[in-house]
Amino acid sequence: MAKERRENGAGTKPKQLANGKWWKKISYTDNYGNKGRKNIYGNSEAQCKANEKTFLKELADGLKAATDIKTLGQWLTKWLEVYKKPPISEITTYAAYEHQINQHIIPELGDSQLKKLQRVHIQEFFNKKGEKLSPSTLKLIKAILNDALNMAVVDGYITKNPLVKIALPTPEAKKIKPLVKDEIVKLLKAAEGSPFYTIIYLAIHTGARKGELAALTWDDIDFKAKKIHIQHSVKYDRANRKFIIGSTKTDGHRSIPIHATVLAELKKHKAKQAAEKLELGDAYEKNNLVFAKPTGEILSLTVLASKFNAIVKESGIERRTFHDLRHTFASICISRKENVKALSEYLGHSNVGITYNTYGHLMPGDKESIANAITAYLAGE
Numbered sequence: 001m002a003k004e005r006r007e008n009g010a011g012t013k014p015k016q017l018a019n020g021k022w023w024k025k026i027s028y029t030d031n032y033g034n035k036g037r038k039n040i041y042g043n044s045e046a047q048c049k050a051n052e053k054t055f056l057k058e059l060a061d062g063l064k065a066a067t068d069i070k071t072l073g074q075w076l077t078k079w080l081e082v083y084k085k086p087p088i089s090e091i092t093t094y095a096a097y098e099h100q101i102n103q104h105i106i107p108e109l110g111d112s113q114l115k116k117l118q119r120v121h122i123q124e125f126f127n128k129k130g131e132k133l134s135p136s137t138l139k140l141i142k143a144i145l146n147d148a149l150n151m152a153v154v155d156g157y158i159t160k161n162p163l164v165k166i167a168l169p170t171p172e173a174k175k176i177k178p179l180v181k182d183e184i185v186k187l188l189k190a191a192e193g194s195p196f197y198t199i200i201y202l203a204i205h206t207g208a209r210k211g212e213l214a215a216l217t218w219d220d221i222d223f224k225a226k227k228i229h230i231q232h233s234v235k236y237d238r239a240n241r242k243f244i245i246g247s248t249k250t251d252g253h254r255s256i257p258i259h260a261t262v263l264a265e266l267k268k269h270k271a272k273q274a275a276e277k278l279e280l281g282d283a284y285e286k287n288n289l290v291f292a293k294p295t296g297e298i299l300s301l302t303v304l305a306s307k308f309n310a311i312v313k314e315s316g317i318e319r320r321t322f323h324d325l326r327h328t329f330a331s332i333c334i335s336r337k338e339n340v341k342a343l344s345e346y347l348g349h350s351n352v353g354i355t356y357n358t359y360g361h362l363m364p365g366d367k368e369s370i371a372n373a374i375t376a377y378l379a380g381e
Contacts, residue, residue, distance in 0.1 A: 014048045022048040030059045032156060061159040063115075069157055072117055073110025076101050079148040095239035100141050104129060114152065119162045130169025138168050176359070177324055178331035179204075183317040190315035196307050198269040199291045203322065205262045207329030207347050210322050211235060214299045215245045216290040218270065222255075223263055229255050230348065234301060243298050250350045266290070330359050 014024045024040045040055065042048030069075050080101060085094055108125050109117070122145070130138060142163070149161040179187065184204060191197040199213050206213075211233035220229045231253045235246045269290070276294065277284045285296035292299050308322045326347070333343050344355040 014042075014045045016045070024048055024052060026052060026055075028056070028059060030156070031062050058159055062153075062156050063159050070113060071110060072112045072114050073106045075114050075152055075157060076105060076110070076144075076148055079151055083151055095237070096140070097144055099238050100137070100144055104133070104137075104141060105145065114157055117158075117162050119164060119166060122163055122166055126166060126168055130171065135168065135171055142166065142168060176327045176331070177318070177320060178328040179317070179320065179324065183315075184328065186315040186317050187312065191311050194307070194311060195294070196304065196311065198265055199304070200308065200311070200322075200325065201265055202262065203325035204328060206256060206258060207326045207333075208256075209233065209249065209326060209348070210301055210304060212248060212348070214243075214289075214291055214301060214304065217288045218290055219288065221266060221290065223267070226260065226263060227255050227257050229253065234298060236301070243300055245298065248348065250348055252348070252350075254345065254348050256346050327359075330355075334359055 012025045014022050016022050020043075022042045022045045025037055026040060027035075027037050029035045038055065040048055040052045042051050069078060080094075080097060084097055105125075108128070109121065112121060126138060126142070129141070133141075146161070146163045149158070149163050152158045153161055188197070188201065188204075191200050199210075202208065202213055203210065206228065208228075208230060212230050214234040215232040216228070216230070220231065222229065230248065232245050233248045234243050236242075237244045277296070280295065283295065285292075287296055287298065289296065289298065305322055309319075312320055330343065330347060334340070340355055341352050344352040347355065349355050
């Protein structure tokens with residue numbers, strides 16, 4: 001005759017221990033077929049029974065009774081290796097996930113008990129990280145946590161995902177500090193003779209991003225049509241710890257017209273680069289890059305930023321970043337009342353709304369002029 005299966009919760013009756021606590025041992029079988037016995041404790045007989053009821057409900061909801069995964073850090077490591085590594089074709093994407101987990105999530109939340117993780121803990125984590133990290137990074141971290149915790153529910157490590165109604169911090173708008181004419185003159189003067197003079201000059205005159213400039217090849221420069229074709233951008237490959245050439249920020253291509261003076265500067269730069277190639281001979285890496293290391297290799301954006309900071313310091317102007325050259329270009333165009341839609345396309349913004357949101361406060365006109373617009377129009381002014 002087959003042995004009758006004991007129901008979940010069958011076991012000893014609650015007993016009071018010498019220390020005053022109440023205890024009961026129960027038998028269980030979870031939804032995955034795992035069987036075992038568990039000690040249930042409480043400060044009173046009623047609490048002991050309530051804790052038993054809670055445990056049995058968790059089992060009914062799909063929680064695994066016993067697992068080697070105890071903390072969020074342990075689960076994230078397993079989730080990354082088991083669920084994310086195989087399907088991700090680009091190793092750089094996997095490396096980005098791994099970086100965010102190891103650099104930001106595990107140091108702050110890694111030791112948290114997975115079953116006891118609450119949304120308040122997660123909200124406090126994002127509030128703290130919002131003081132230092134960019135909105136895009138916070139959004140990525142939230143997506144990683146959400147996917148991992150959803151999978152933890154499916155696999156029975158938790159009964160529900162605590163990442164509900166988590167609000168990402170709203171960053172304060174960064175104050176744009178474009179260079180004025182006198183500062184531009186001083187900056188270019190300090191950069192003269194530097195290997196980075198032309199890339200700084202081009203950033204001021206085109207507003208292109210530093211990654212886009214570093215990825216330019218001579219095939220992208222159309223000297224006859226007076227245009228530059230921006231098709232790629234230099235990015236950091238965390239997996240292999242080196243800079244590589246990838247897609248642009250908006251994953252789109254654009255062609256921008258340039259002034260004759262910019263073409264003249266590029267011709268001088270090309271002649272200087274050709275002399276350096278001859279000197280190095282076969283040791284020069286033939287990537288056909290407009291801006292590269294002295295050996296022809298891809299330019300490090302970290303080195304570019306460092307050298308730029310040194311040039312800014314030498315020039316005596318207020319501290320700026322390389323990206324401020326892009327803001328300078330846009331601000332000058334706006335001050336000269338250039339077409340904003342054309343400027344948006346020139347800068348490579350995905351839509352004109354980005355241009356308005358970033359530079360709208362610099363655009364001419366205020367509420368008073370708007371109020372007077374119709375009256376002035378009807379008056380023929």
